[in-house]
Amino acid sequence: MNLLATFKSRRVYLPILSLLVVLGGWELVGRSINPLLFAPPSSIIAMFGELIASGELLAAAKITMQALFLGYILAVIAGIPMGVLMGAWPRFGDILQPYLYAIFSTPRVVVVPLIIVWFGIGFEARLFLVFFWTAIAISVNTAQGVRNARPDLLEVARSFKVGRYQMARHVLIPGAVPFVISGLRIGAERAIVGVIIGEMFLQIVGLGGIITTASSQLLPAKMLCAVAVIAVLGTIIVTTLDMLEARFQVWRNDSN
Amino acid sequence: MENTHITNSSTGTSAIELSGIRKTFTLSEDKNAQQVLALDGIDLSINQGEFLTIIGPSGCGKTTLLRIMASLILPDEGRVIVEGEAVSEPDIKRAMVFQTFGLFPWKTVLDNVVFPLIVRKYPAQQTREIAIQHIKQVGLEKFQNAYPHQLSGGMQQRVGLARALSTGADILLMDEPFGAIDAQTRELMQEELMRICQEEQKTVVFITHDLNEAVMLADRVLLMSRGPGQVREIISVNLPRPRTEYDVRAHQEFVRVRGHLWRELRNDLIEQRTEEMV
Ligand SMILES: Nc1ncnc2c1ncn2[C@@H]1O[C@H](COP(=O)(O)OP(=O)(O)O)[C@@H](O)[C@H]1O
Ligand SMILES: [Mg+2]
Numbered sequence: 460m461n462l463l464a465t466f467k468s469r470r471v472y473l474p475i476l477s478l479l480v481v482l483g484g485w486e487l488v489g490r491s492i493n494p495l496l497f498a499p500p501s502s503i504i505a506m507f508g509e510l511i512a513s514g515e516l517l518a519a520a521k522i523t524m525q526a527l528f529l530g531y532i533l534a535v536i537a538g539i540p541m542g543v544l545m546g547a548w549p550r551f552g553d554i555l556q557p558y559l560y561a562i563f564s565t566p567r568v569v570v571v572p573l574i575i576v577w578f579g580i581g582f583e584a585r586l587f588l589v590f591f592w593t594a595i596a597i598s599v600n601t602a603q604g605v606r607n608a609r610p611d612l613l614e615v616a617r618s619f620k621v622g623r624y625q626m627a628r629h630v631l632i633p634g635a636v637p638f639v640i641s642g643l644r645i646g647a648e649r650a651i652v653g654v655i656i657g658e659m660f661l662q663i664v665g666l667g668g669i670i671t672t673a674s675s676q677l678l679p680a681k682m683l684c685a686v687a688v689i690a691v692l693g694t695i696i697v698t699t700l701d702m703l704e705a706r707f708q709v710w711r712n713d714s715n
Numbered sequence: 716m717e718n719t720h721i722t723n724s725s726t727g728t729s730a731i732e733l734s735g736i737r738k739t740f741t742l743s744e745d746k747n748a749q750q751v752l753a754l755d756g757i758d759l760s761i762n763q764g765e766f767l768t769i770i771g772p773s774g775c776g777k778t779t780l781l782r783i784m785a786s787l788i789l790p791d792e793g794r795v796i797v798e799g800e801a802v803s804e805p806d807i808k809r810a811m812v813f814q815t816f817g818l819f820p821w822k823t824v825l826d827n828v829v830f831p832l833i834v835r836k837y838p839a840q841q842t843r844e845i846a847i848q849h850i851k852q853v854g855l856e857k858f859q860n861a862y863p864h865q866l867s868g869g870m871q872q873r874v875g876l877a878r879a880l881s882t883g884a885d886i887l888l889m890d891e892p893f894g895a896i897d898a899q900t901r902e903l904m905q906e907e908l909m910r911i912c913q914e915e916q917k918t919v920v921f922i923t924h925d926l927n928e929a930v931m932l933a934d935r936v937l938l939m940s941r942g943p944g945q946v947r948e949i950i951s952v953n954l955p956r957p958r959t960e961y962d963v964r965a966h967q968e969f970v971r972v973r974g975h976l977w978r979e980l981r982n983d984l985i986e987q988r989t990e991e992m993v
Binding site: 611612614615617618619620621622625629630633634636709710711 | 785787804805806807810811813815817819820821822830831833834862863864882
């Protein structure tokens with residue numbers, strides 16, 4: 460009866476109801492359309508089982524995750540110190556910022572030919588596609604956070620004669636944490652798009668590769684399986700960032 | 716005027732000596748921007764172990780003067796001498812206590828108090844012990860692991876005080892430290908501050924806009940006037956220590972000094988207004 464009560468609460472039954480309606484509608488419409496063009500949930504689930512059994516999906520996800528996570532971690536390692544430098548040394552930031560903004564707002568497919576020339580079409584090229592744009596997102600946001608440091612706290616630190624390194628470590632970076640985290644979020648989106656672009660336009664591998672080949676073989680169910688795994692990867696990163704944010708914000712007024 | 720400019724030469728070198736201090740601010744980065752003369756011709760000698768309070772109309776340059784004493788800014792002209800040495804950078808002989816507390820919101824009470832010690836290469840255990848000792852001194856031992864936002868204003872300023880004390884500085888520079896604290900807590904903190912500073916023989920420069928506070932705490936009160944900021948008068952307060960608010964208020968000396976300062980401040984404000992009207 461407890462279960463029934465939970466189900467009766469609107470927050471539970473409405474989403475479930477909506478999911479059933481959408482999946483049902485999708486199934487109905489999907490069955491009535493040419494299977495070369497569209498796939499109903501039932502055939503996606505069947506395809507998912509096949510792809511898992513053959514090991515194809517896991518192998519592809521592994522390739523995607525390697526470039527994605529390595530590129531992302533390198534971007535964090537490079538992006539945060541870079542951002543601190545740009546923020547703490549405004550002239551340096553002012554010189555660099557226009558280029559970073561220009562690169563950041565250029566669609567990445569446009570630079571694909573250049574990347575082929577520089578890095579070839581393999582792992583390094585995909586790593587670069589993830590790393591570079593993610594590092595820009597993180598560094599630009601970190602720099603903004605550092606430049607927004609509270610002047611009164613800078614004066615406090617100065618009055619105690621702290622050095623540059625300690626100023627960064629104890630004052631600038633902690634104060635910039637909310638900005639850094641928003642950079643990490645924007646960077647995560649950039650990283651996922653980057654790795655998929657690499658797999659669809661450079662070397663046809665990984666989850667992006669499955670999408671490209673499946674769509675040319677007119678296998679929409681297979682394509683959608685890859686899309687679903689990509690969505691799951693994105694959710695994992697965003698959830699991790701949420702946890703990180705909660706952990707860093709214990710000192711915030713809204714906590715406890 | 717017989718009470719002005721008393722300097723006690725018996726204690727040897729002054730804690731802080733200012734001579735010919737002049738400071739102008741430019742209001743923007745523009746070349747022909749408007750200039751403000753914040754301080755002009757400040758000469759002052761503060762004795763070791765002395766409690767000097769500074770009072771004056773707002774905008775007269777009190778904070779600027781204190782920041783110059785802390786070497787947070789440099790004067791355009793004039794010299795700052797601390798314990799016999801000319802200074803141009805902050806050092807561990809002087810510690811500031813800030814009006815808005817200046818605590819790092821991301822650090823616990825303990826970490827805030829440890830902060831000034833991280834620049835000195837003490838072992839971590841030792842800095843912790845020093846910090847805890849000063850947290851106890853201001854009565855916050857139960858709140859070591861709290862974050863500033865969990866504390867009241869009065870408690871936050873106790874942390875600010877503990878942090879300044881933990882540096883071991885002989886000289887405390889305090890800019891309206893109790894200005895944002897409710898009246899009853901303030902009285903308590905005044906008494907604690909006097910007790911601690913007497914025990915530890917600190918030299919204190921204490922800015923306030925509260926006449927009672929200025930007289931209550933001080934060995935000498937420095938009255939500033941504005942436009943440009945200058946020393947108008949320095950008055951000695953000959954009240955016995957230890958003092959408590961309750962005893963001192965009715966004391967003849969308290970009433971005399973307070974009355975005198977009040978008239979001077981009032982005259983200053985009236986002069987200012989007539990000048991503005993002309
Ligand atoms: N950083 C600054 N830039 C420009 N003007 C300033 C600056 N600091 C202080 N001033 C000016 O100097 C004068 C004295 O200010 P301040 O020392 O803060 O006075 P007080 O603390 O007595 O209220 C004021 O006119 C103020 O506007
Ligand atoms: Mg002030």
